[in-house]
Each structure stands twice: as structure tokens, then as C-alpha cells.
Amino acid sequence: MNESDRELEEIRRKKLEELERKSGGKKAIDKPIQVTDRTFDQVIKTHPAVAIDFWSEWCPPCRFIAPIIEVLAKDYSGKVIFGKLNVDENLAIARRHGITSIPTLLFFKDGKLAGRIIGAVPREHIERELTKIIG
Amino acid sequence: MEYWDLIIIGAGPAGLTAGIYGARSGLKTLILEEKIPGGAAAESPLIENYPCFPGISGRELVDKMLEHCKKSGAEIHELENVAGLDVRGEKKIVKTNKKLYGASAVIIASGCSHGELGVPGEKKFRGRGVSYCAICDGAFFKGKKVIVVGGGNSAATSALYLSNLASNVKLIHRRNQLRAEEALVKNLREKKVEFLWNTDLKEIKGEGTVKSAVLYDNKKGEIKEVKVDGIFIQVSEVPNSQFAKKAGISTDKLGYVVVDERQRTSINGVYAAGDVTTCPIKQIGTAVGQAIIAATEAFGYIKRPYYYKG
Ligand SMILES: Cc1cc2nc3c(=O)[nH]c(=O)nc-3n(C[C@H](O)[C@H](O)[C@H](O)COP(=O)(O)OP(=O)(O)OC[C@H]3O[C@@H](n4cnc5c(N)ncnc54)[C@H](O)[C@@H]3O)c2cc1C
Numbered sequence: 001m002n003e004s005d006r007e008l009e010e011i012r013r014k015k016l017e018e019l020e021r022k023s024g025g026k027k028a029i030d031k032p033i034q035v036t037d038r039t040f041d042q043v044i045k046t047h048p049a050v051a052i053d054f055w056s057e058w059c060p061p062c063r064f065i066a067p068i069i070e071v072l073a074k075d076y077s078g079k080v081i082f083g084k085l086n087v088d089e090n091l092a093i094a095r096r097h098g099i100t101s102i103p104t105l106l107f108f109k110d111g112k113l114a115g116r117i118i119g120a121v122p123r124e125h126i127e128r129e130l131t132k133i134i135g
Numbered sequence: 136m137e138y139w140d141l142i143i144i145g146a147g148p149a150g151l152t153a154g155i156y157g158a159r160s161g162l163k164t165l166i167l168e169e170k171i172p173g174g175a176a177a178e179s180p181l182i183e184n185y186p187c188f189p190g191i192s193g194r195e196l197v198d199k200m201l202e203h204c205k206k207s208g209a210e211i212h213e214l215e216n217v218a219g220l221d222v223r224g225e226k227k228i229v230k231t232n233k234k235l236y237g238a239s240a241v242i243i244a245s246g247c248s249h250g251e252l253g254v255p256g257e258k259k260f261r262g263r264g265v266s267y268c269a270i271c272d273g274a275f276f277k278g279k280k281v282i283v284v285g286g287g288n289s290a291a292t293s294a295l296y297l298s299n300l301a302s303n304v305k306l307i308h309r310r311n312q313l314r315a316e317e318a319l320v321k322n323l324r325e326k327k328v329e330f331l332w333n334t335d336l337k338e339i340k341g342e343g344t345v346k347s348a349v350l351y352d353n354k355k356g357e358i359k360e361v362k363v364d365g366i367f368i369q370v371s372e373v374p375n376s377q378f379a380k381k382a383g384i385s386t387d388k389l390g391y392v393v394v395d396e397r398q399r400t401s402i403n404g405v406y407a408a409g410d411v412t413t414c415p416i417k418q419i420g421t422a423v424g425q426a427i428i429a430a431t432e433a434f435g436y437i438k439r440p441y442y443y444k445g
Pocket of ligand 1: 170290422
């Protein structure tokens with residue numbers, strides 16, 4: 001990263017923080033946030049621990065994961081940011097990560113890929129991956 | 136311990152139907168579903184052989200069943216999977232990941248899970264080109280080359296669905312003809328799906344994602360490698376019957392729960408219906424029919440013990 005990149009980064013971070021403040025005061029995010037191909041990089045860079053749920057309306061096992069993600073977003077509020085990326089509308093990021101099956105969950109620590117879960121799995125399984133990106 | 140007249144394991148077409156009949160006959164009925172209601176039927180892109188619906192998506196059909204079932208008064212617990220059963224006594228005990236329940240009768244309607252081929256590369260590339268659900272993952276293969284493995288209705292339906300997205304679809308089957316309905320086969324030909332008969336998938340290769348498949352012609356004894364981006368596996372399924380087997384309920388060699396013509400299992404008061412049973416036809420219509428028998432029999436077992444003895 002060069003100097004101007006760093007500056008850009010700083011501006012981005014501030015903007016996002018501002019957005020978060022506006023949307024929910026000082027309260028930590030306790031719901032999954034919508035992520036798109038355009039916002040993906042920003043989201044994983046600005047938060048130290050992120051889990052992204054790649055899903056689509058047409059996928060039955062995605063509907064199985066969805067309520068679990070909702071609950072985890074609440075339980076891990078302040079520790080992990082949960083994002084949902086609809087692959088029907090956003091294919092680029094999924095392609096970049098070689099995803100061809102949904103649901104897929106990707107876990108990021110400090111912007112780096114740290115874990116991957118493919119398919120519908122129980123909550124405990126997801127929590128095991130979460131411990132890797134916290135702290 | 137929470138007590139129910141009838142506990143049904145699984146909320147696919149069989150479980151939901153048993154729920155309708157159980158609740159309507161006045162039984163306090165609970166359906167336990169490991170995931171969300173719908174079962175395998177929700178994965179069918181298009182159903183054309185279920186009476187009254189010449190063409191309906193699986194998701195739409197199961198949503199209708201679910202609504203009907205709820206209206207009938209059956210209770211459904213999602214995300215609650217049955218881990219164990221104790222069915223030795225008159226009162227059946229059902230153990231889930233959340234708690235213990237008591238019931239007078241139990242219907243097993245837990246269906247099947249996707250079968251795996253067990254070939255090299257299958258595990259490694261799962262979710263990186265290898266898929267078990269066309270409707271979930273088809274969109275990733277727009278304009279790409281895919282292979283569907285299998286010879287039954289679900290393989291044929293999946294290949295048809297993919298033929299609207301992928302640039303080339305090959306259906307490979309180890310025998311020289313499909314088990315799928317002729318109507319589906321005709322559609323496959325119209326959609327220019329390529330058939331590769333007497334062919335086994337031997338290995339899946341790639342770099343990051345799937346790049347090629349090694350195919351074996353089991354008649355000529357020849358091996359060839361074809362370039363491909365996606366592989367959809369739709370082969371023999373595996374019955375979800377571990378918990379039943381552990382409880383001493385008879386299963387066959389492949390793990391299907393053995394039932395008689397009244398859907399009774401080897402244990403009194405325990406019934407089974409749908410894809411998890413030894414019934415050779417695995418369709419929504421048969422699952423529904425079996426569930427009607429199972430729920431009606433369970434009702435008789437609970438409410439008319441004298442009539443039903445022997
Ligand atoms: C791609 C595809 C296309 C198909 N197309 C057609 C078609 O066109 N026409 C047709 O008639 N049929 C079709 N089928 C077949 C049809 O889907 C099945 O025959 C039908 O769903 C069987 O119903 P079931 O209720 O027995 O089992 P399932 O639908 O498999 O339901 C079983 C349910 O039990 C749950 N379960 C499993 N274990 C447990 C547990 N331990 N505790 C709690 N819950 C549990 C599962 O999560 C599942 O929801 C198709 C199948 C596929 C995969």
C-alpha cells in the first residue's frame with residue numbers, strides 16, 4: 001500500500017464509521033448487513049472480524065442457514081460483523097473466491113480469508129470458525 | 136417431559152402430509168424438522184408429475200403443503216433434529232438437540248441425503264465446481280460446461296434445468312439407458328443435452344476450481360478426460376435412518392427403514408413413510424400416499440388399541 005492508498009483507506013474507514021453511527025447510534029451492529037460486489041472489499045477491510053453468507057432466493061439450504069446467521073449476528077454483536085451477499089445479483093466476488101455452491105460462508109480476519117464453510121451446517125460448526133477470527 | 140400423541144420426524148412431503156392427517160384426526164401432532172420444512176422436494180426446479188400441477192416449482196408446491204399442514208393444526212419445530220429414539224416401551228421417547236419428548240406413536244419421514252460418488256477430487260472440489268443441487272448452484276455456470284451424473288428423474292430434471300443456463304450439458308450414466316421418465320428424456324433431447332452412456336466418472340481434476348473430469352467407458356474399457364467447469368452429482372441417495380437403526384428399528388442393507396403395506400416398522404407404534412422407507416418408488420406422490428397410510432394407522436394404534444391388536 002502506498003501513501004495515497006493509505007489516505008483513501010482512512011477516508012473510507014471514517015465514512016463507514018459515520019454511516020454506522022447514523023444508522024444505529026453508538027450501538028454495535030446486531031443484524032446481518034447487505035453486502036454487494038461493490039461494497040464487499042470495504043466491509044472486510046473496515047471490520048477486523050467478518051463472516052459473509054453467500055446466498056440466493058432459490059436455494060433451500062440457504063433458507064436453513066439464514067435464521068442461524070440472524071441469531072449469531074445478535075449473539076456476536078460487537079465481535080463479528082455478519083454480511084449477506086446475494087449471488088443472483090452479485091457474481092463477481094463469488095467468482096473471485098471460487099465459490100460455485102451455496103450456501104457458502106467465508107470468514108475474514110483483518111481483511112484476510114481465514115475460513116470457509118460450504119453447505120448447510122449446524123450452528124456449532126459455524127461458531128467453531130468464528131472463534132478463529134475473534135481476538 | 137412435553138407429551139404429544141404423534142411425533143413426526145421430518146417435514147418433507149411425507150411429514151407434512153402425515154401432519155395434516157394426524158392433526159385432522161384429532162391427534163396432538165408435532166413435526167420435528169432438522170432444517171426448514173420442504174425436504175428434497177424443495178430442490179426440484181420443476182415438478183410435472185404431481186396431480187393437479189402440470190408444472191410447478193418444488194418450492195411452491197412444498198410451501199402450499201406447509202401452509203395446509205399448519206392450517207390443519209399440526210405444530211412444526213424447525214431447526215430441531217432428532218438425535219435418538221427410545222421406542223422399546225409403550226411410551227415412545229424422542230430426543231432432539233433441544234429436549235426430550237414423549238409420544239404415543241412416531242412416524243419416521245426423514246427422507247434421504249444427497250449421495251456421494253466417493254471419487255478422487257469430489258470432496259476437494261465440493262463447492263468449487265462440484266455440486267449436489269442444480270437449483271442452488273446453476274447460476275454459477277451460466278455459459279459454462281457442466282456434467283450431470285446419474286440416471287434417474289432427479290438427474291434428468293437437474294440436467295434440463297441446467298440446459299437453460301450452461302453452454303453445454305452432458306448427462307453421464309453408468310448404464311445404457313435412463314431410469315427417468317420418457318417425457319423428461321424427450322425434453323433432454325430437444326434441449327440438446329449430450330448423453331454419455333455406459334460411463335463412470337472416475338476422477339475430478341482442477342486448480343482452485345474444477346477444470347476436467349476423467350470418464351471411463353465401461354463397455355469399451357476406454358478412459359478419456361473432458362474439459363468441464365461444473366459437475367452435478369445426482370446419484371443414489373442415502374437414507375437418514377441412523378437414529379432409527381440405533382433404536383433397533385429394522386433397516387435393509389442400504390439403511391432404508393423396512394415397512395409393511397400398512398407402513399408399520401418392526402416396532403409397534405412406529406411407522407415410516409416416504410423416501411426413507413424401502414418403497415422402491417421415491418416420488419412426492421408416493422411419499423404423500425404412504426404418509427396418509429402411516430398417519431391413519433398411527434391414529435388407529437393410539438385410539439383403537441383393541442381393534443388394532445395383532
Ligand atoms: C432434484 C430433484 C428433483 C425431483 N423431482 C421430482 C419430481 O419432479 N416429482 C416427484 O414426485 N419427485 C421428485 N423428486 C423426489 C422428491 O423430492 C422426493 O421423493 C420427496 O421429497 C420425498 O419426500 P419425503 O418427505 O419422504 O423426504 P424429504 O423430502 O427428503 O424430507 C425429509 C425431511 O426430513 C428432515 N430430516 C432428516 N433427518 C432428520 C432428523 N434426524 N430430524 C429431523 N428432521 C430430519 C430433512 O431435513 C427433510 O426436510 C425430486 C428430487 C430431487 C432431489
